[in-house]
Amino acid sequence: MNQAGWWRGAVVYQVYPRSFYDSNQDGIGDLQGIIQKLPYIADLGVDAIWISPFFKSPMKDYGYDISDYRQVDPIFGRVEDVHQLIYAAHKLGLKVLMDMVLCHTSDQHPWFMQSRQDTSNDKSDWYVWVDAKEDGTPPNNWLSIFGGSAWEWDSNREQYYLHHFLKSQPSLNFHNPSVRAQMLAETEYWLKLGVDGFRFDAINFCFHDALLTSNPAKQKHHRKGRGFSKDNPYAYQYHYYDNTRPENIAFIEELRELLNQYPGSVALGEISAEDSIETMSEYTYSNKRLHLAYNFELLTDEFNAQYLAKVVSNVDKNITGGWPCWAIGNHDVVRVRNRWGGKDANILHSKLYHSILFALRGSVCLYQGDELALPEADIEYLDLCDPYGIRFWPRFKGRDGCRTPIPWNENQYAGFSEIKPWLPLAESHLPLAVSIQQQDAESMLNYCKRLLQWRKKQEALLEGQMTHLAANESILSFVRKSANQSILCIFNLTEQKSDFQLPVKAKLNEKNSFSLGLYLQQGRQLKLSAMSALFIELM
Incomplete structure (x- = not known):
């Protein structure tokens, strides 16, 4: 493996730790569980793992609401477990990427708790605080992805604060140089511990328009997005002013300068923008910004040859100075087996979808469980955990259906845990358990292994x-x-x-x-x- 450019053509396996493997039998997956299953991941033939957030968090958004960037949440383990995980992964030839959330924190983070106290403390400008209009309403029309206004009133400061997601996820003020410097320091803390890079969550949401310009309305026939087009007013606007601002480029270049000090480390950005492919191109341009970026163009419901060709062609044409990354599944969307194939899709559909994925020019993110052809789990309303799904039930059922525990065997709780897991196990997943597929030469699991092993020997497919x-x-x-x-x-x-x-x-x-x-x-x-x-x- 080319250590400097190891990520070019690499396959990165995404681990959602809550649902991967429970080593301490509390119903929630943890870092030691990942360590125990690293041989399984290495045996797939992937090159790296990306681990969804395991930082200290009140878990309102299941780890994407961070209250301490330098501590591991006790449900996942300790910082010492991260050391052990990195060491064990490297021994197996696997790189380790962490999921880093830079654009917002939890409202339980000490920075925000101090910031909301008054307008004169040294963290008072670390978040986006704005006075109400004369009539008491928010300063503009910006909306939260999770529903409703992106502004929340705070009675302490008698001001509104910005949140792009949950109201418990206040947005950091990246116009403040101290904030930018602090987030670079939080990133470097983990680089010093030996992590090989980061998947930067919602990286285009760091900056907002300083003039707080309202977003223009979007015509009905243009309203589409990640599951919110039918019933979420977020899709009713062109999001020109609340994210993907030009000021973000300079910060991304600062991030790249930091990573360049740690040879072999990589920056992978998640892009969800009005023109995601153009933003991908901009964010990976030259050798000074992100190494890799992926968007949601293949994470939608649309699946046909013409659509795939259009997306692939646009990415190939526009990503001229960087390197694309592809994903057809992750922790935010319906499992690809059903999203593209419908409710009656079978294992053959999953094999075909991933054959296409592994053939595309660029690197690949493979979401845990997709190598097993897991279908979307049907979660009852009373069992929902995802606040997004609870908010928009029943037309949008949220993200829990793709986050259920991995079925390792057919025993009670599918070998994931010895007690009831945090999300119910799907009955439809049990026949697809790892232990069963390992014994079946024609299984989805063994098909993925064979294809990835063959792919590694093909120079044309890698680069x-x-x-x-x-x-x-x-x-x-x-x-x-x-x-x-x-x-x-x-x-x-x-x-x-x-x-x-x-x-x-x-x-x-x-x-x-x-x-x-x-x-x-x-x-x-x-x-x-x-x-x-x-x-x-x-x-």
């Missing part, structure tokens, strides 16, 4: 460019080409057999190929079985 991208009603195809190799990638996305016409001069090296389903060559034509994938080297 090659993308050419000859094409799509019709049935088939998505492209060529990945490096200095020494070209690989033709073909995907039949339909439930019917389809034909693919080979280029006139194409010669196939069947000795170096990988396929899902069957194919038959007849002259210049390939006949592909339904829901199939073919990777084949061109001679």
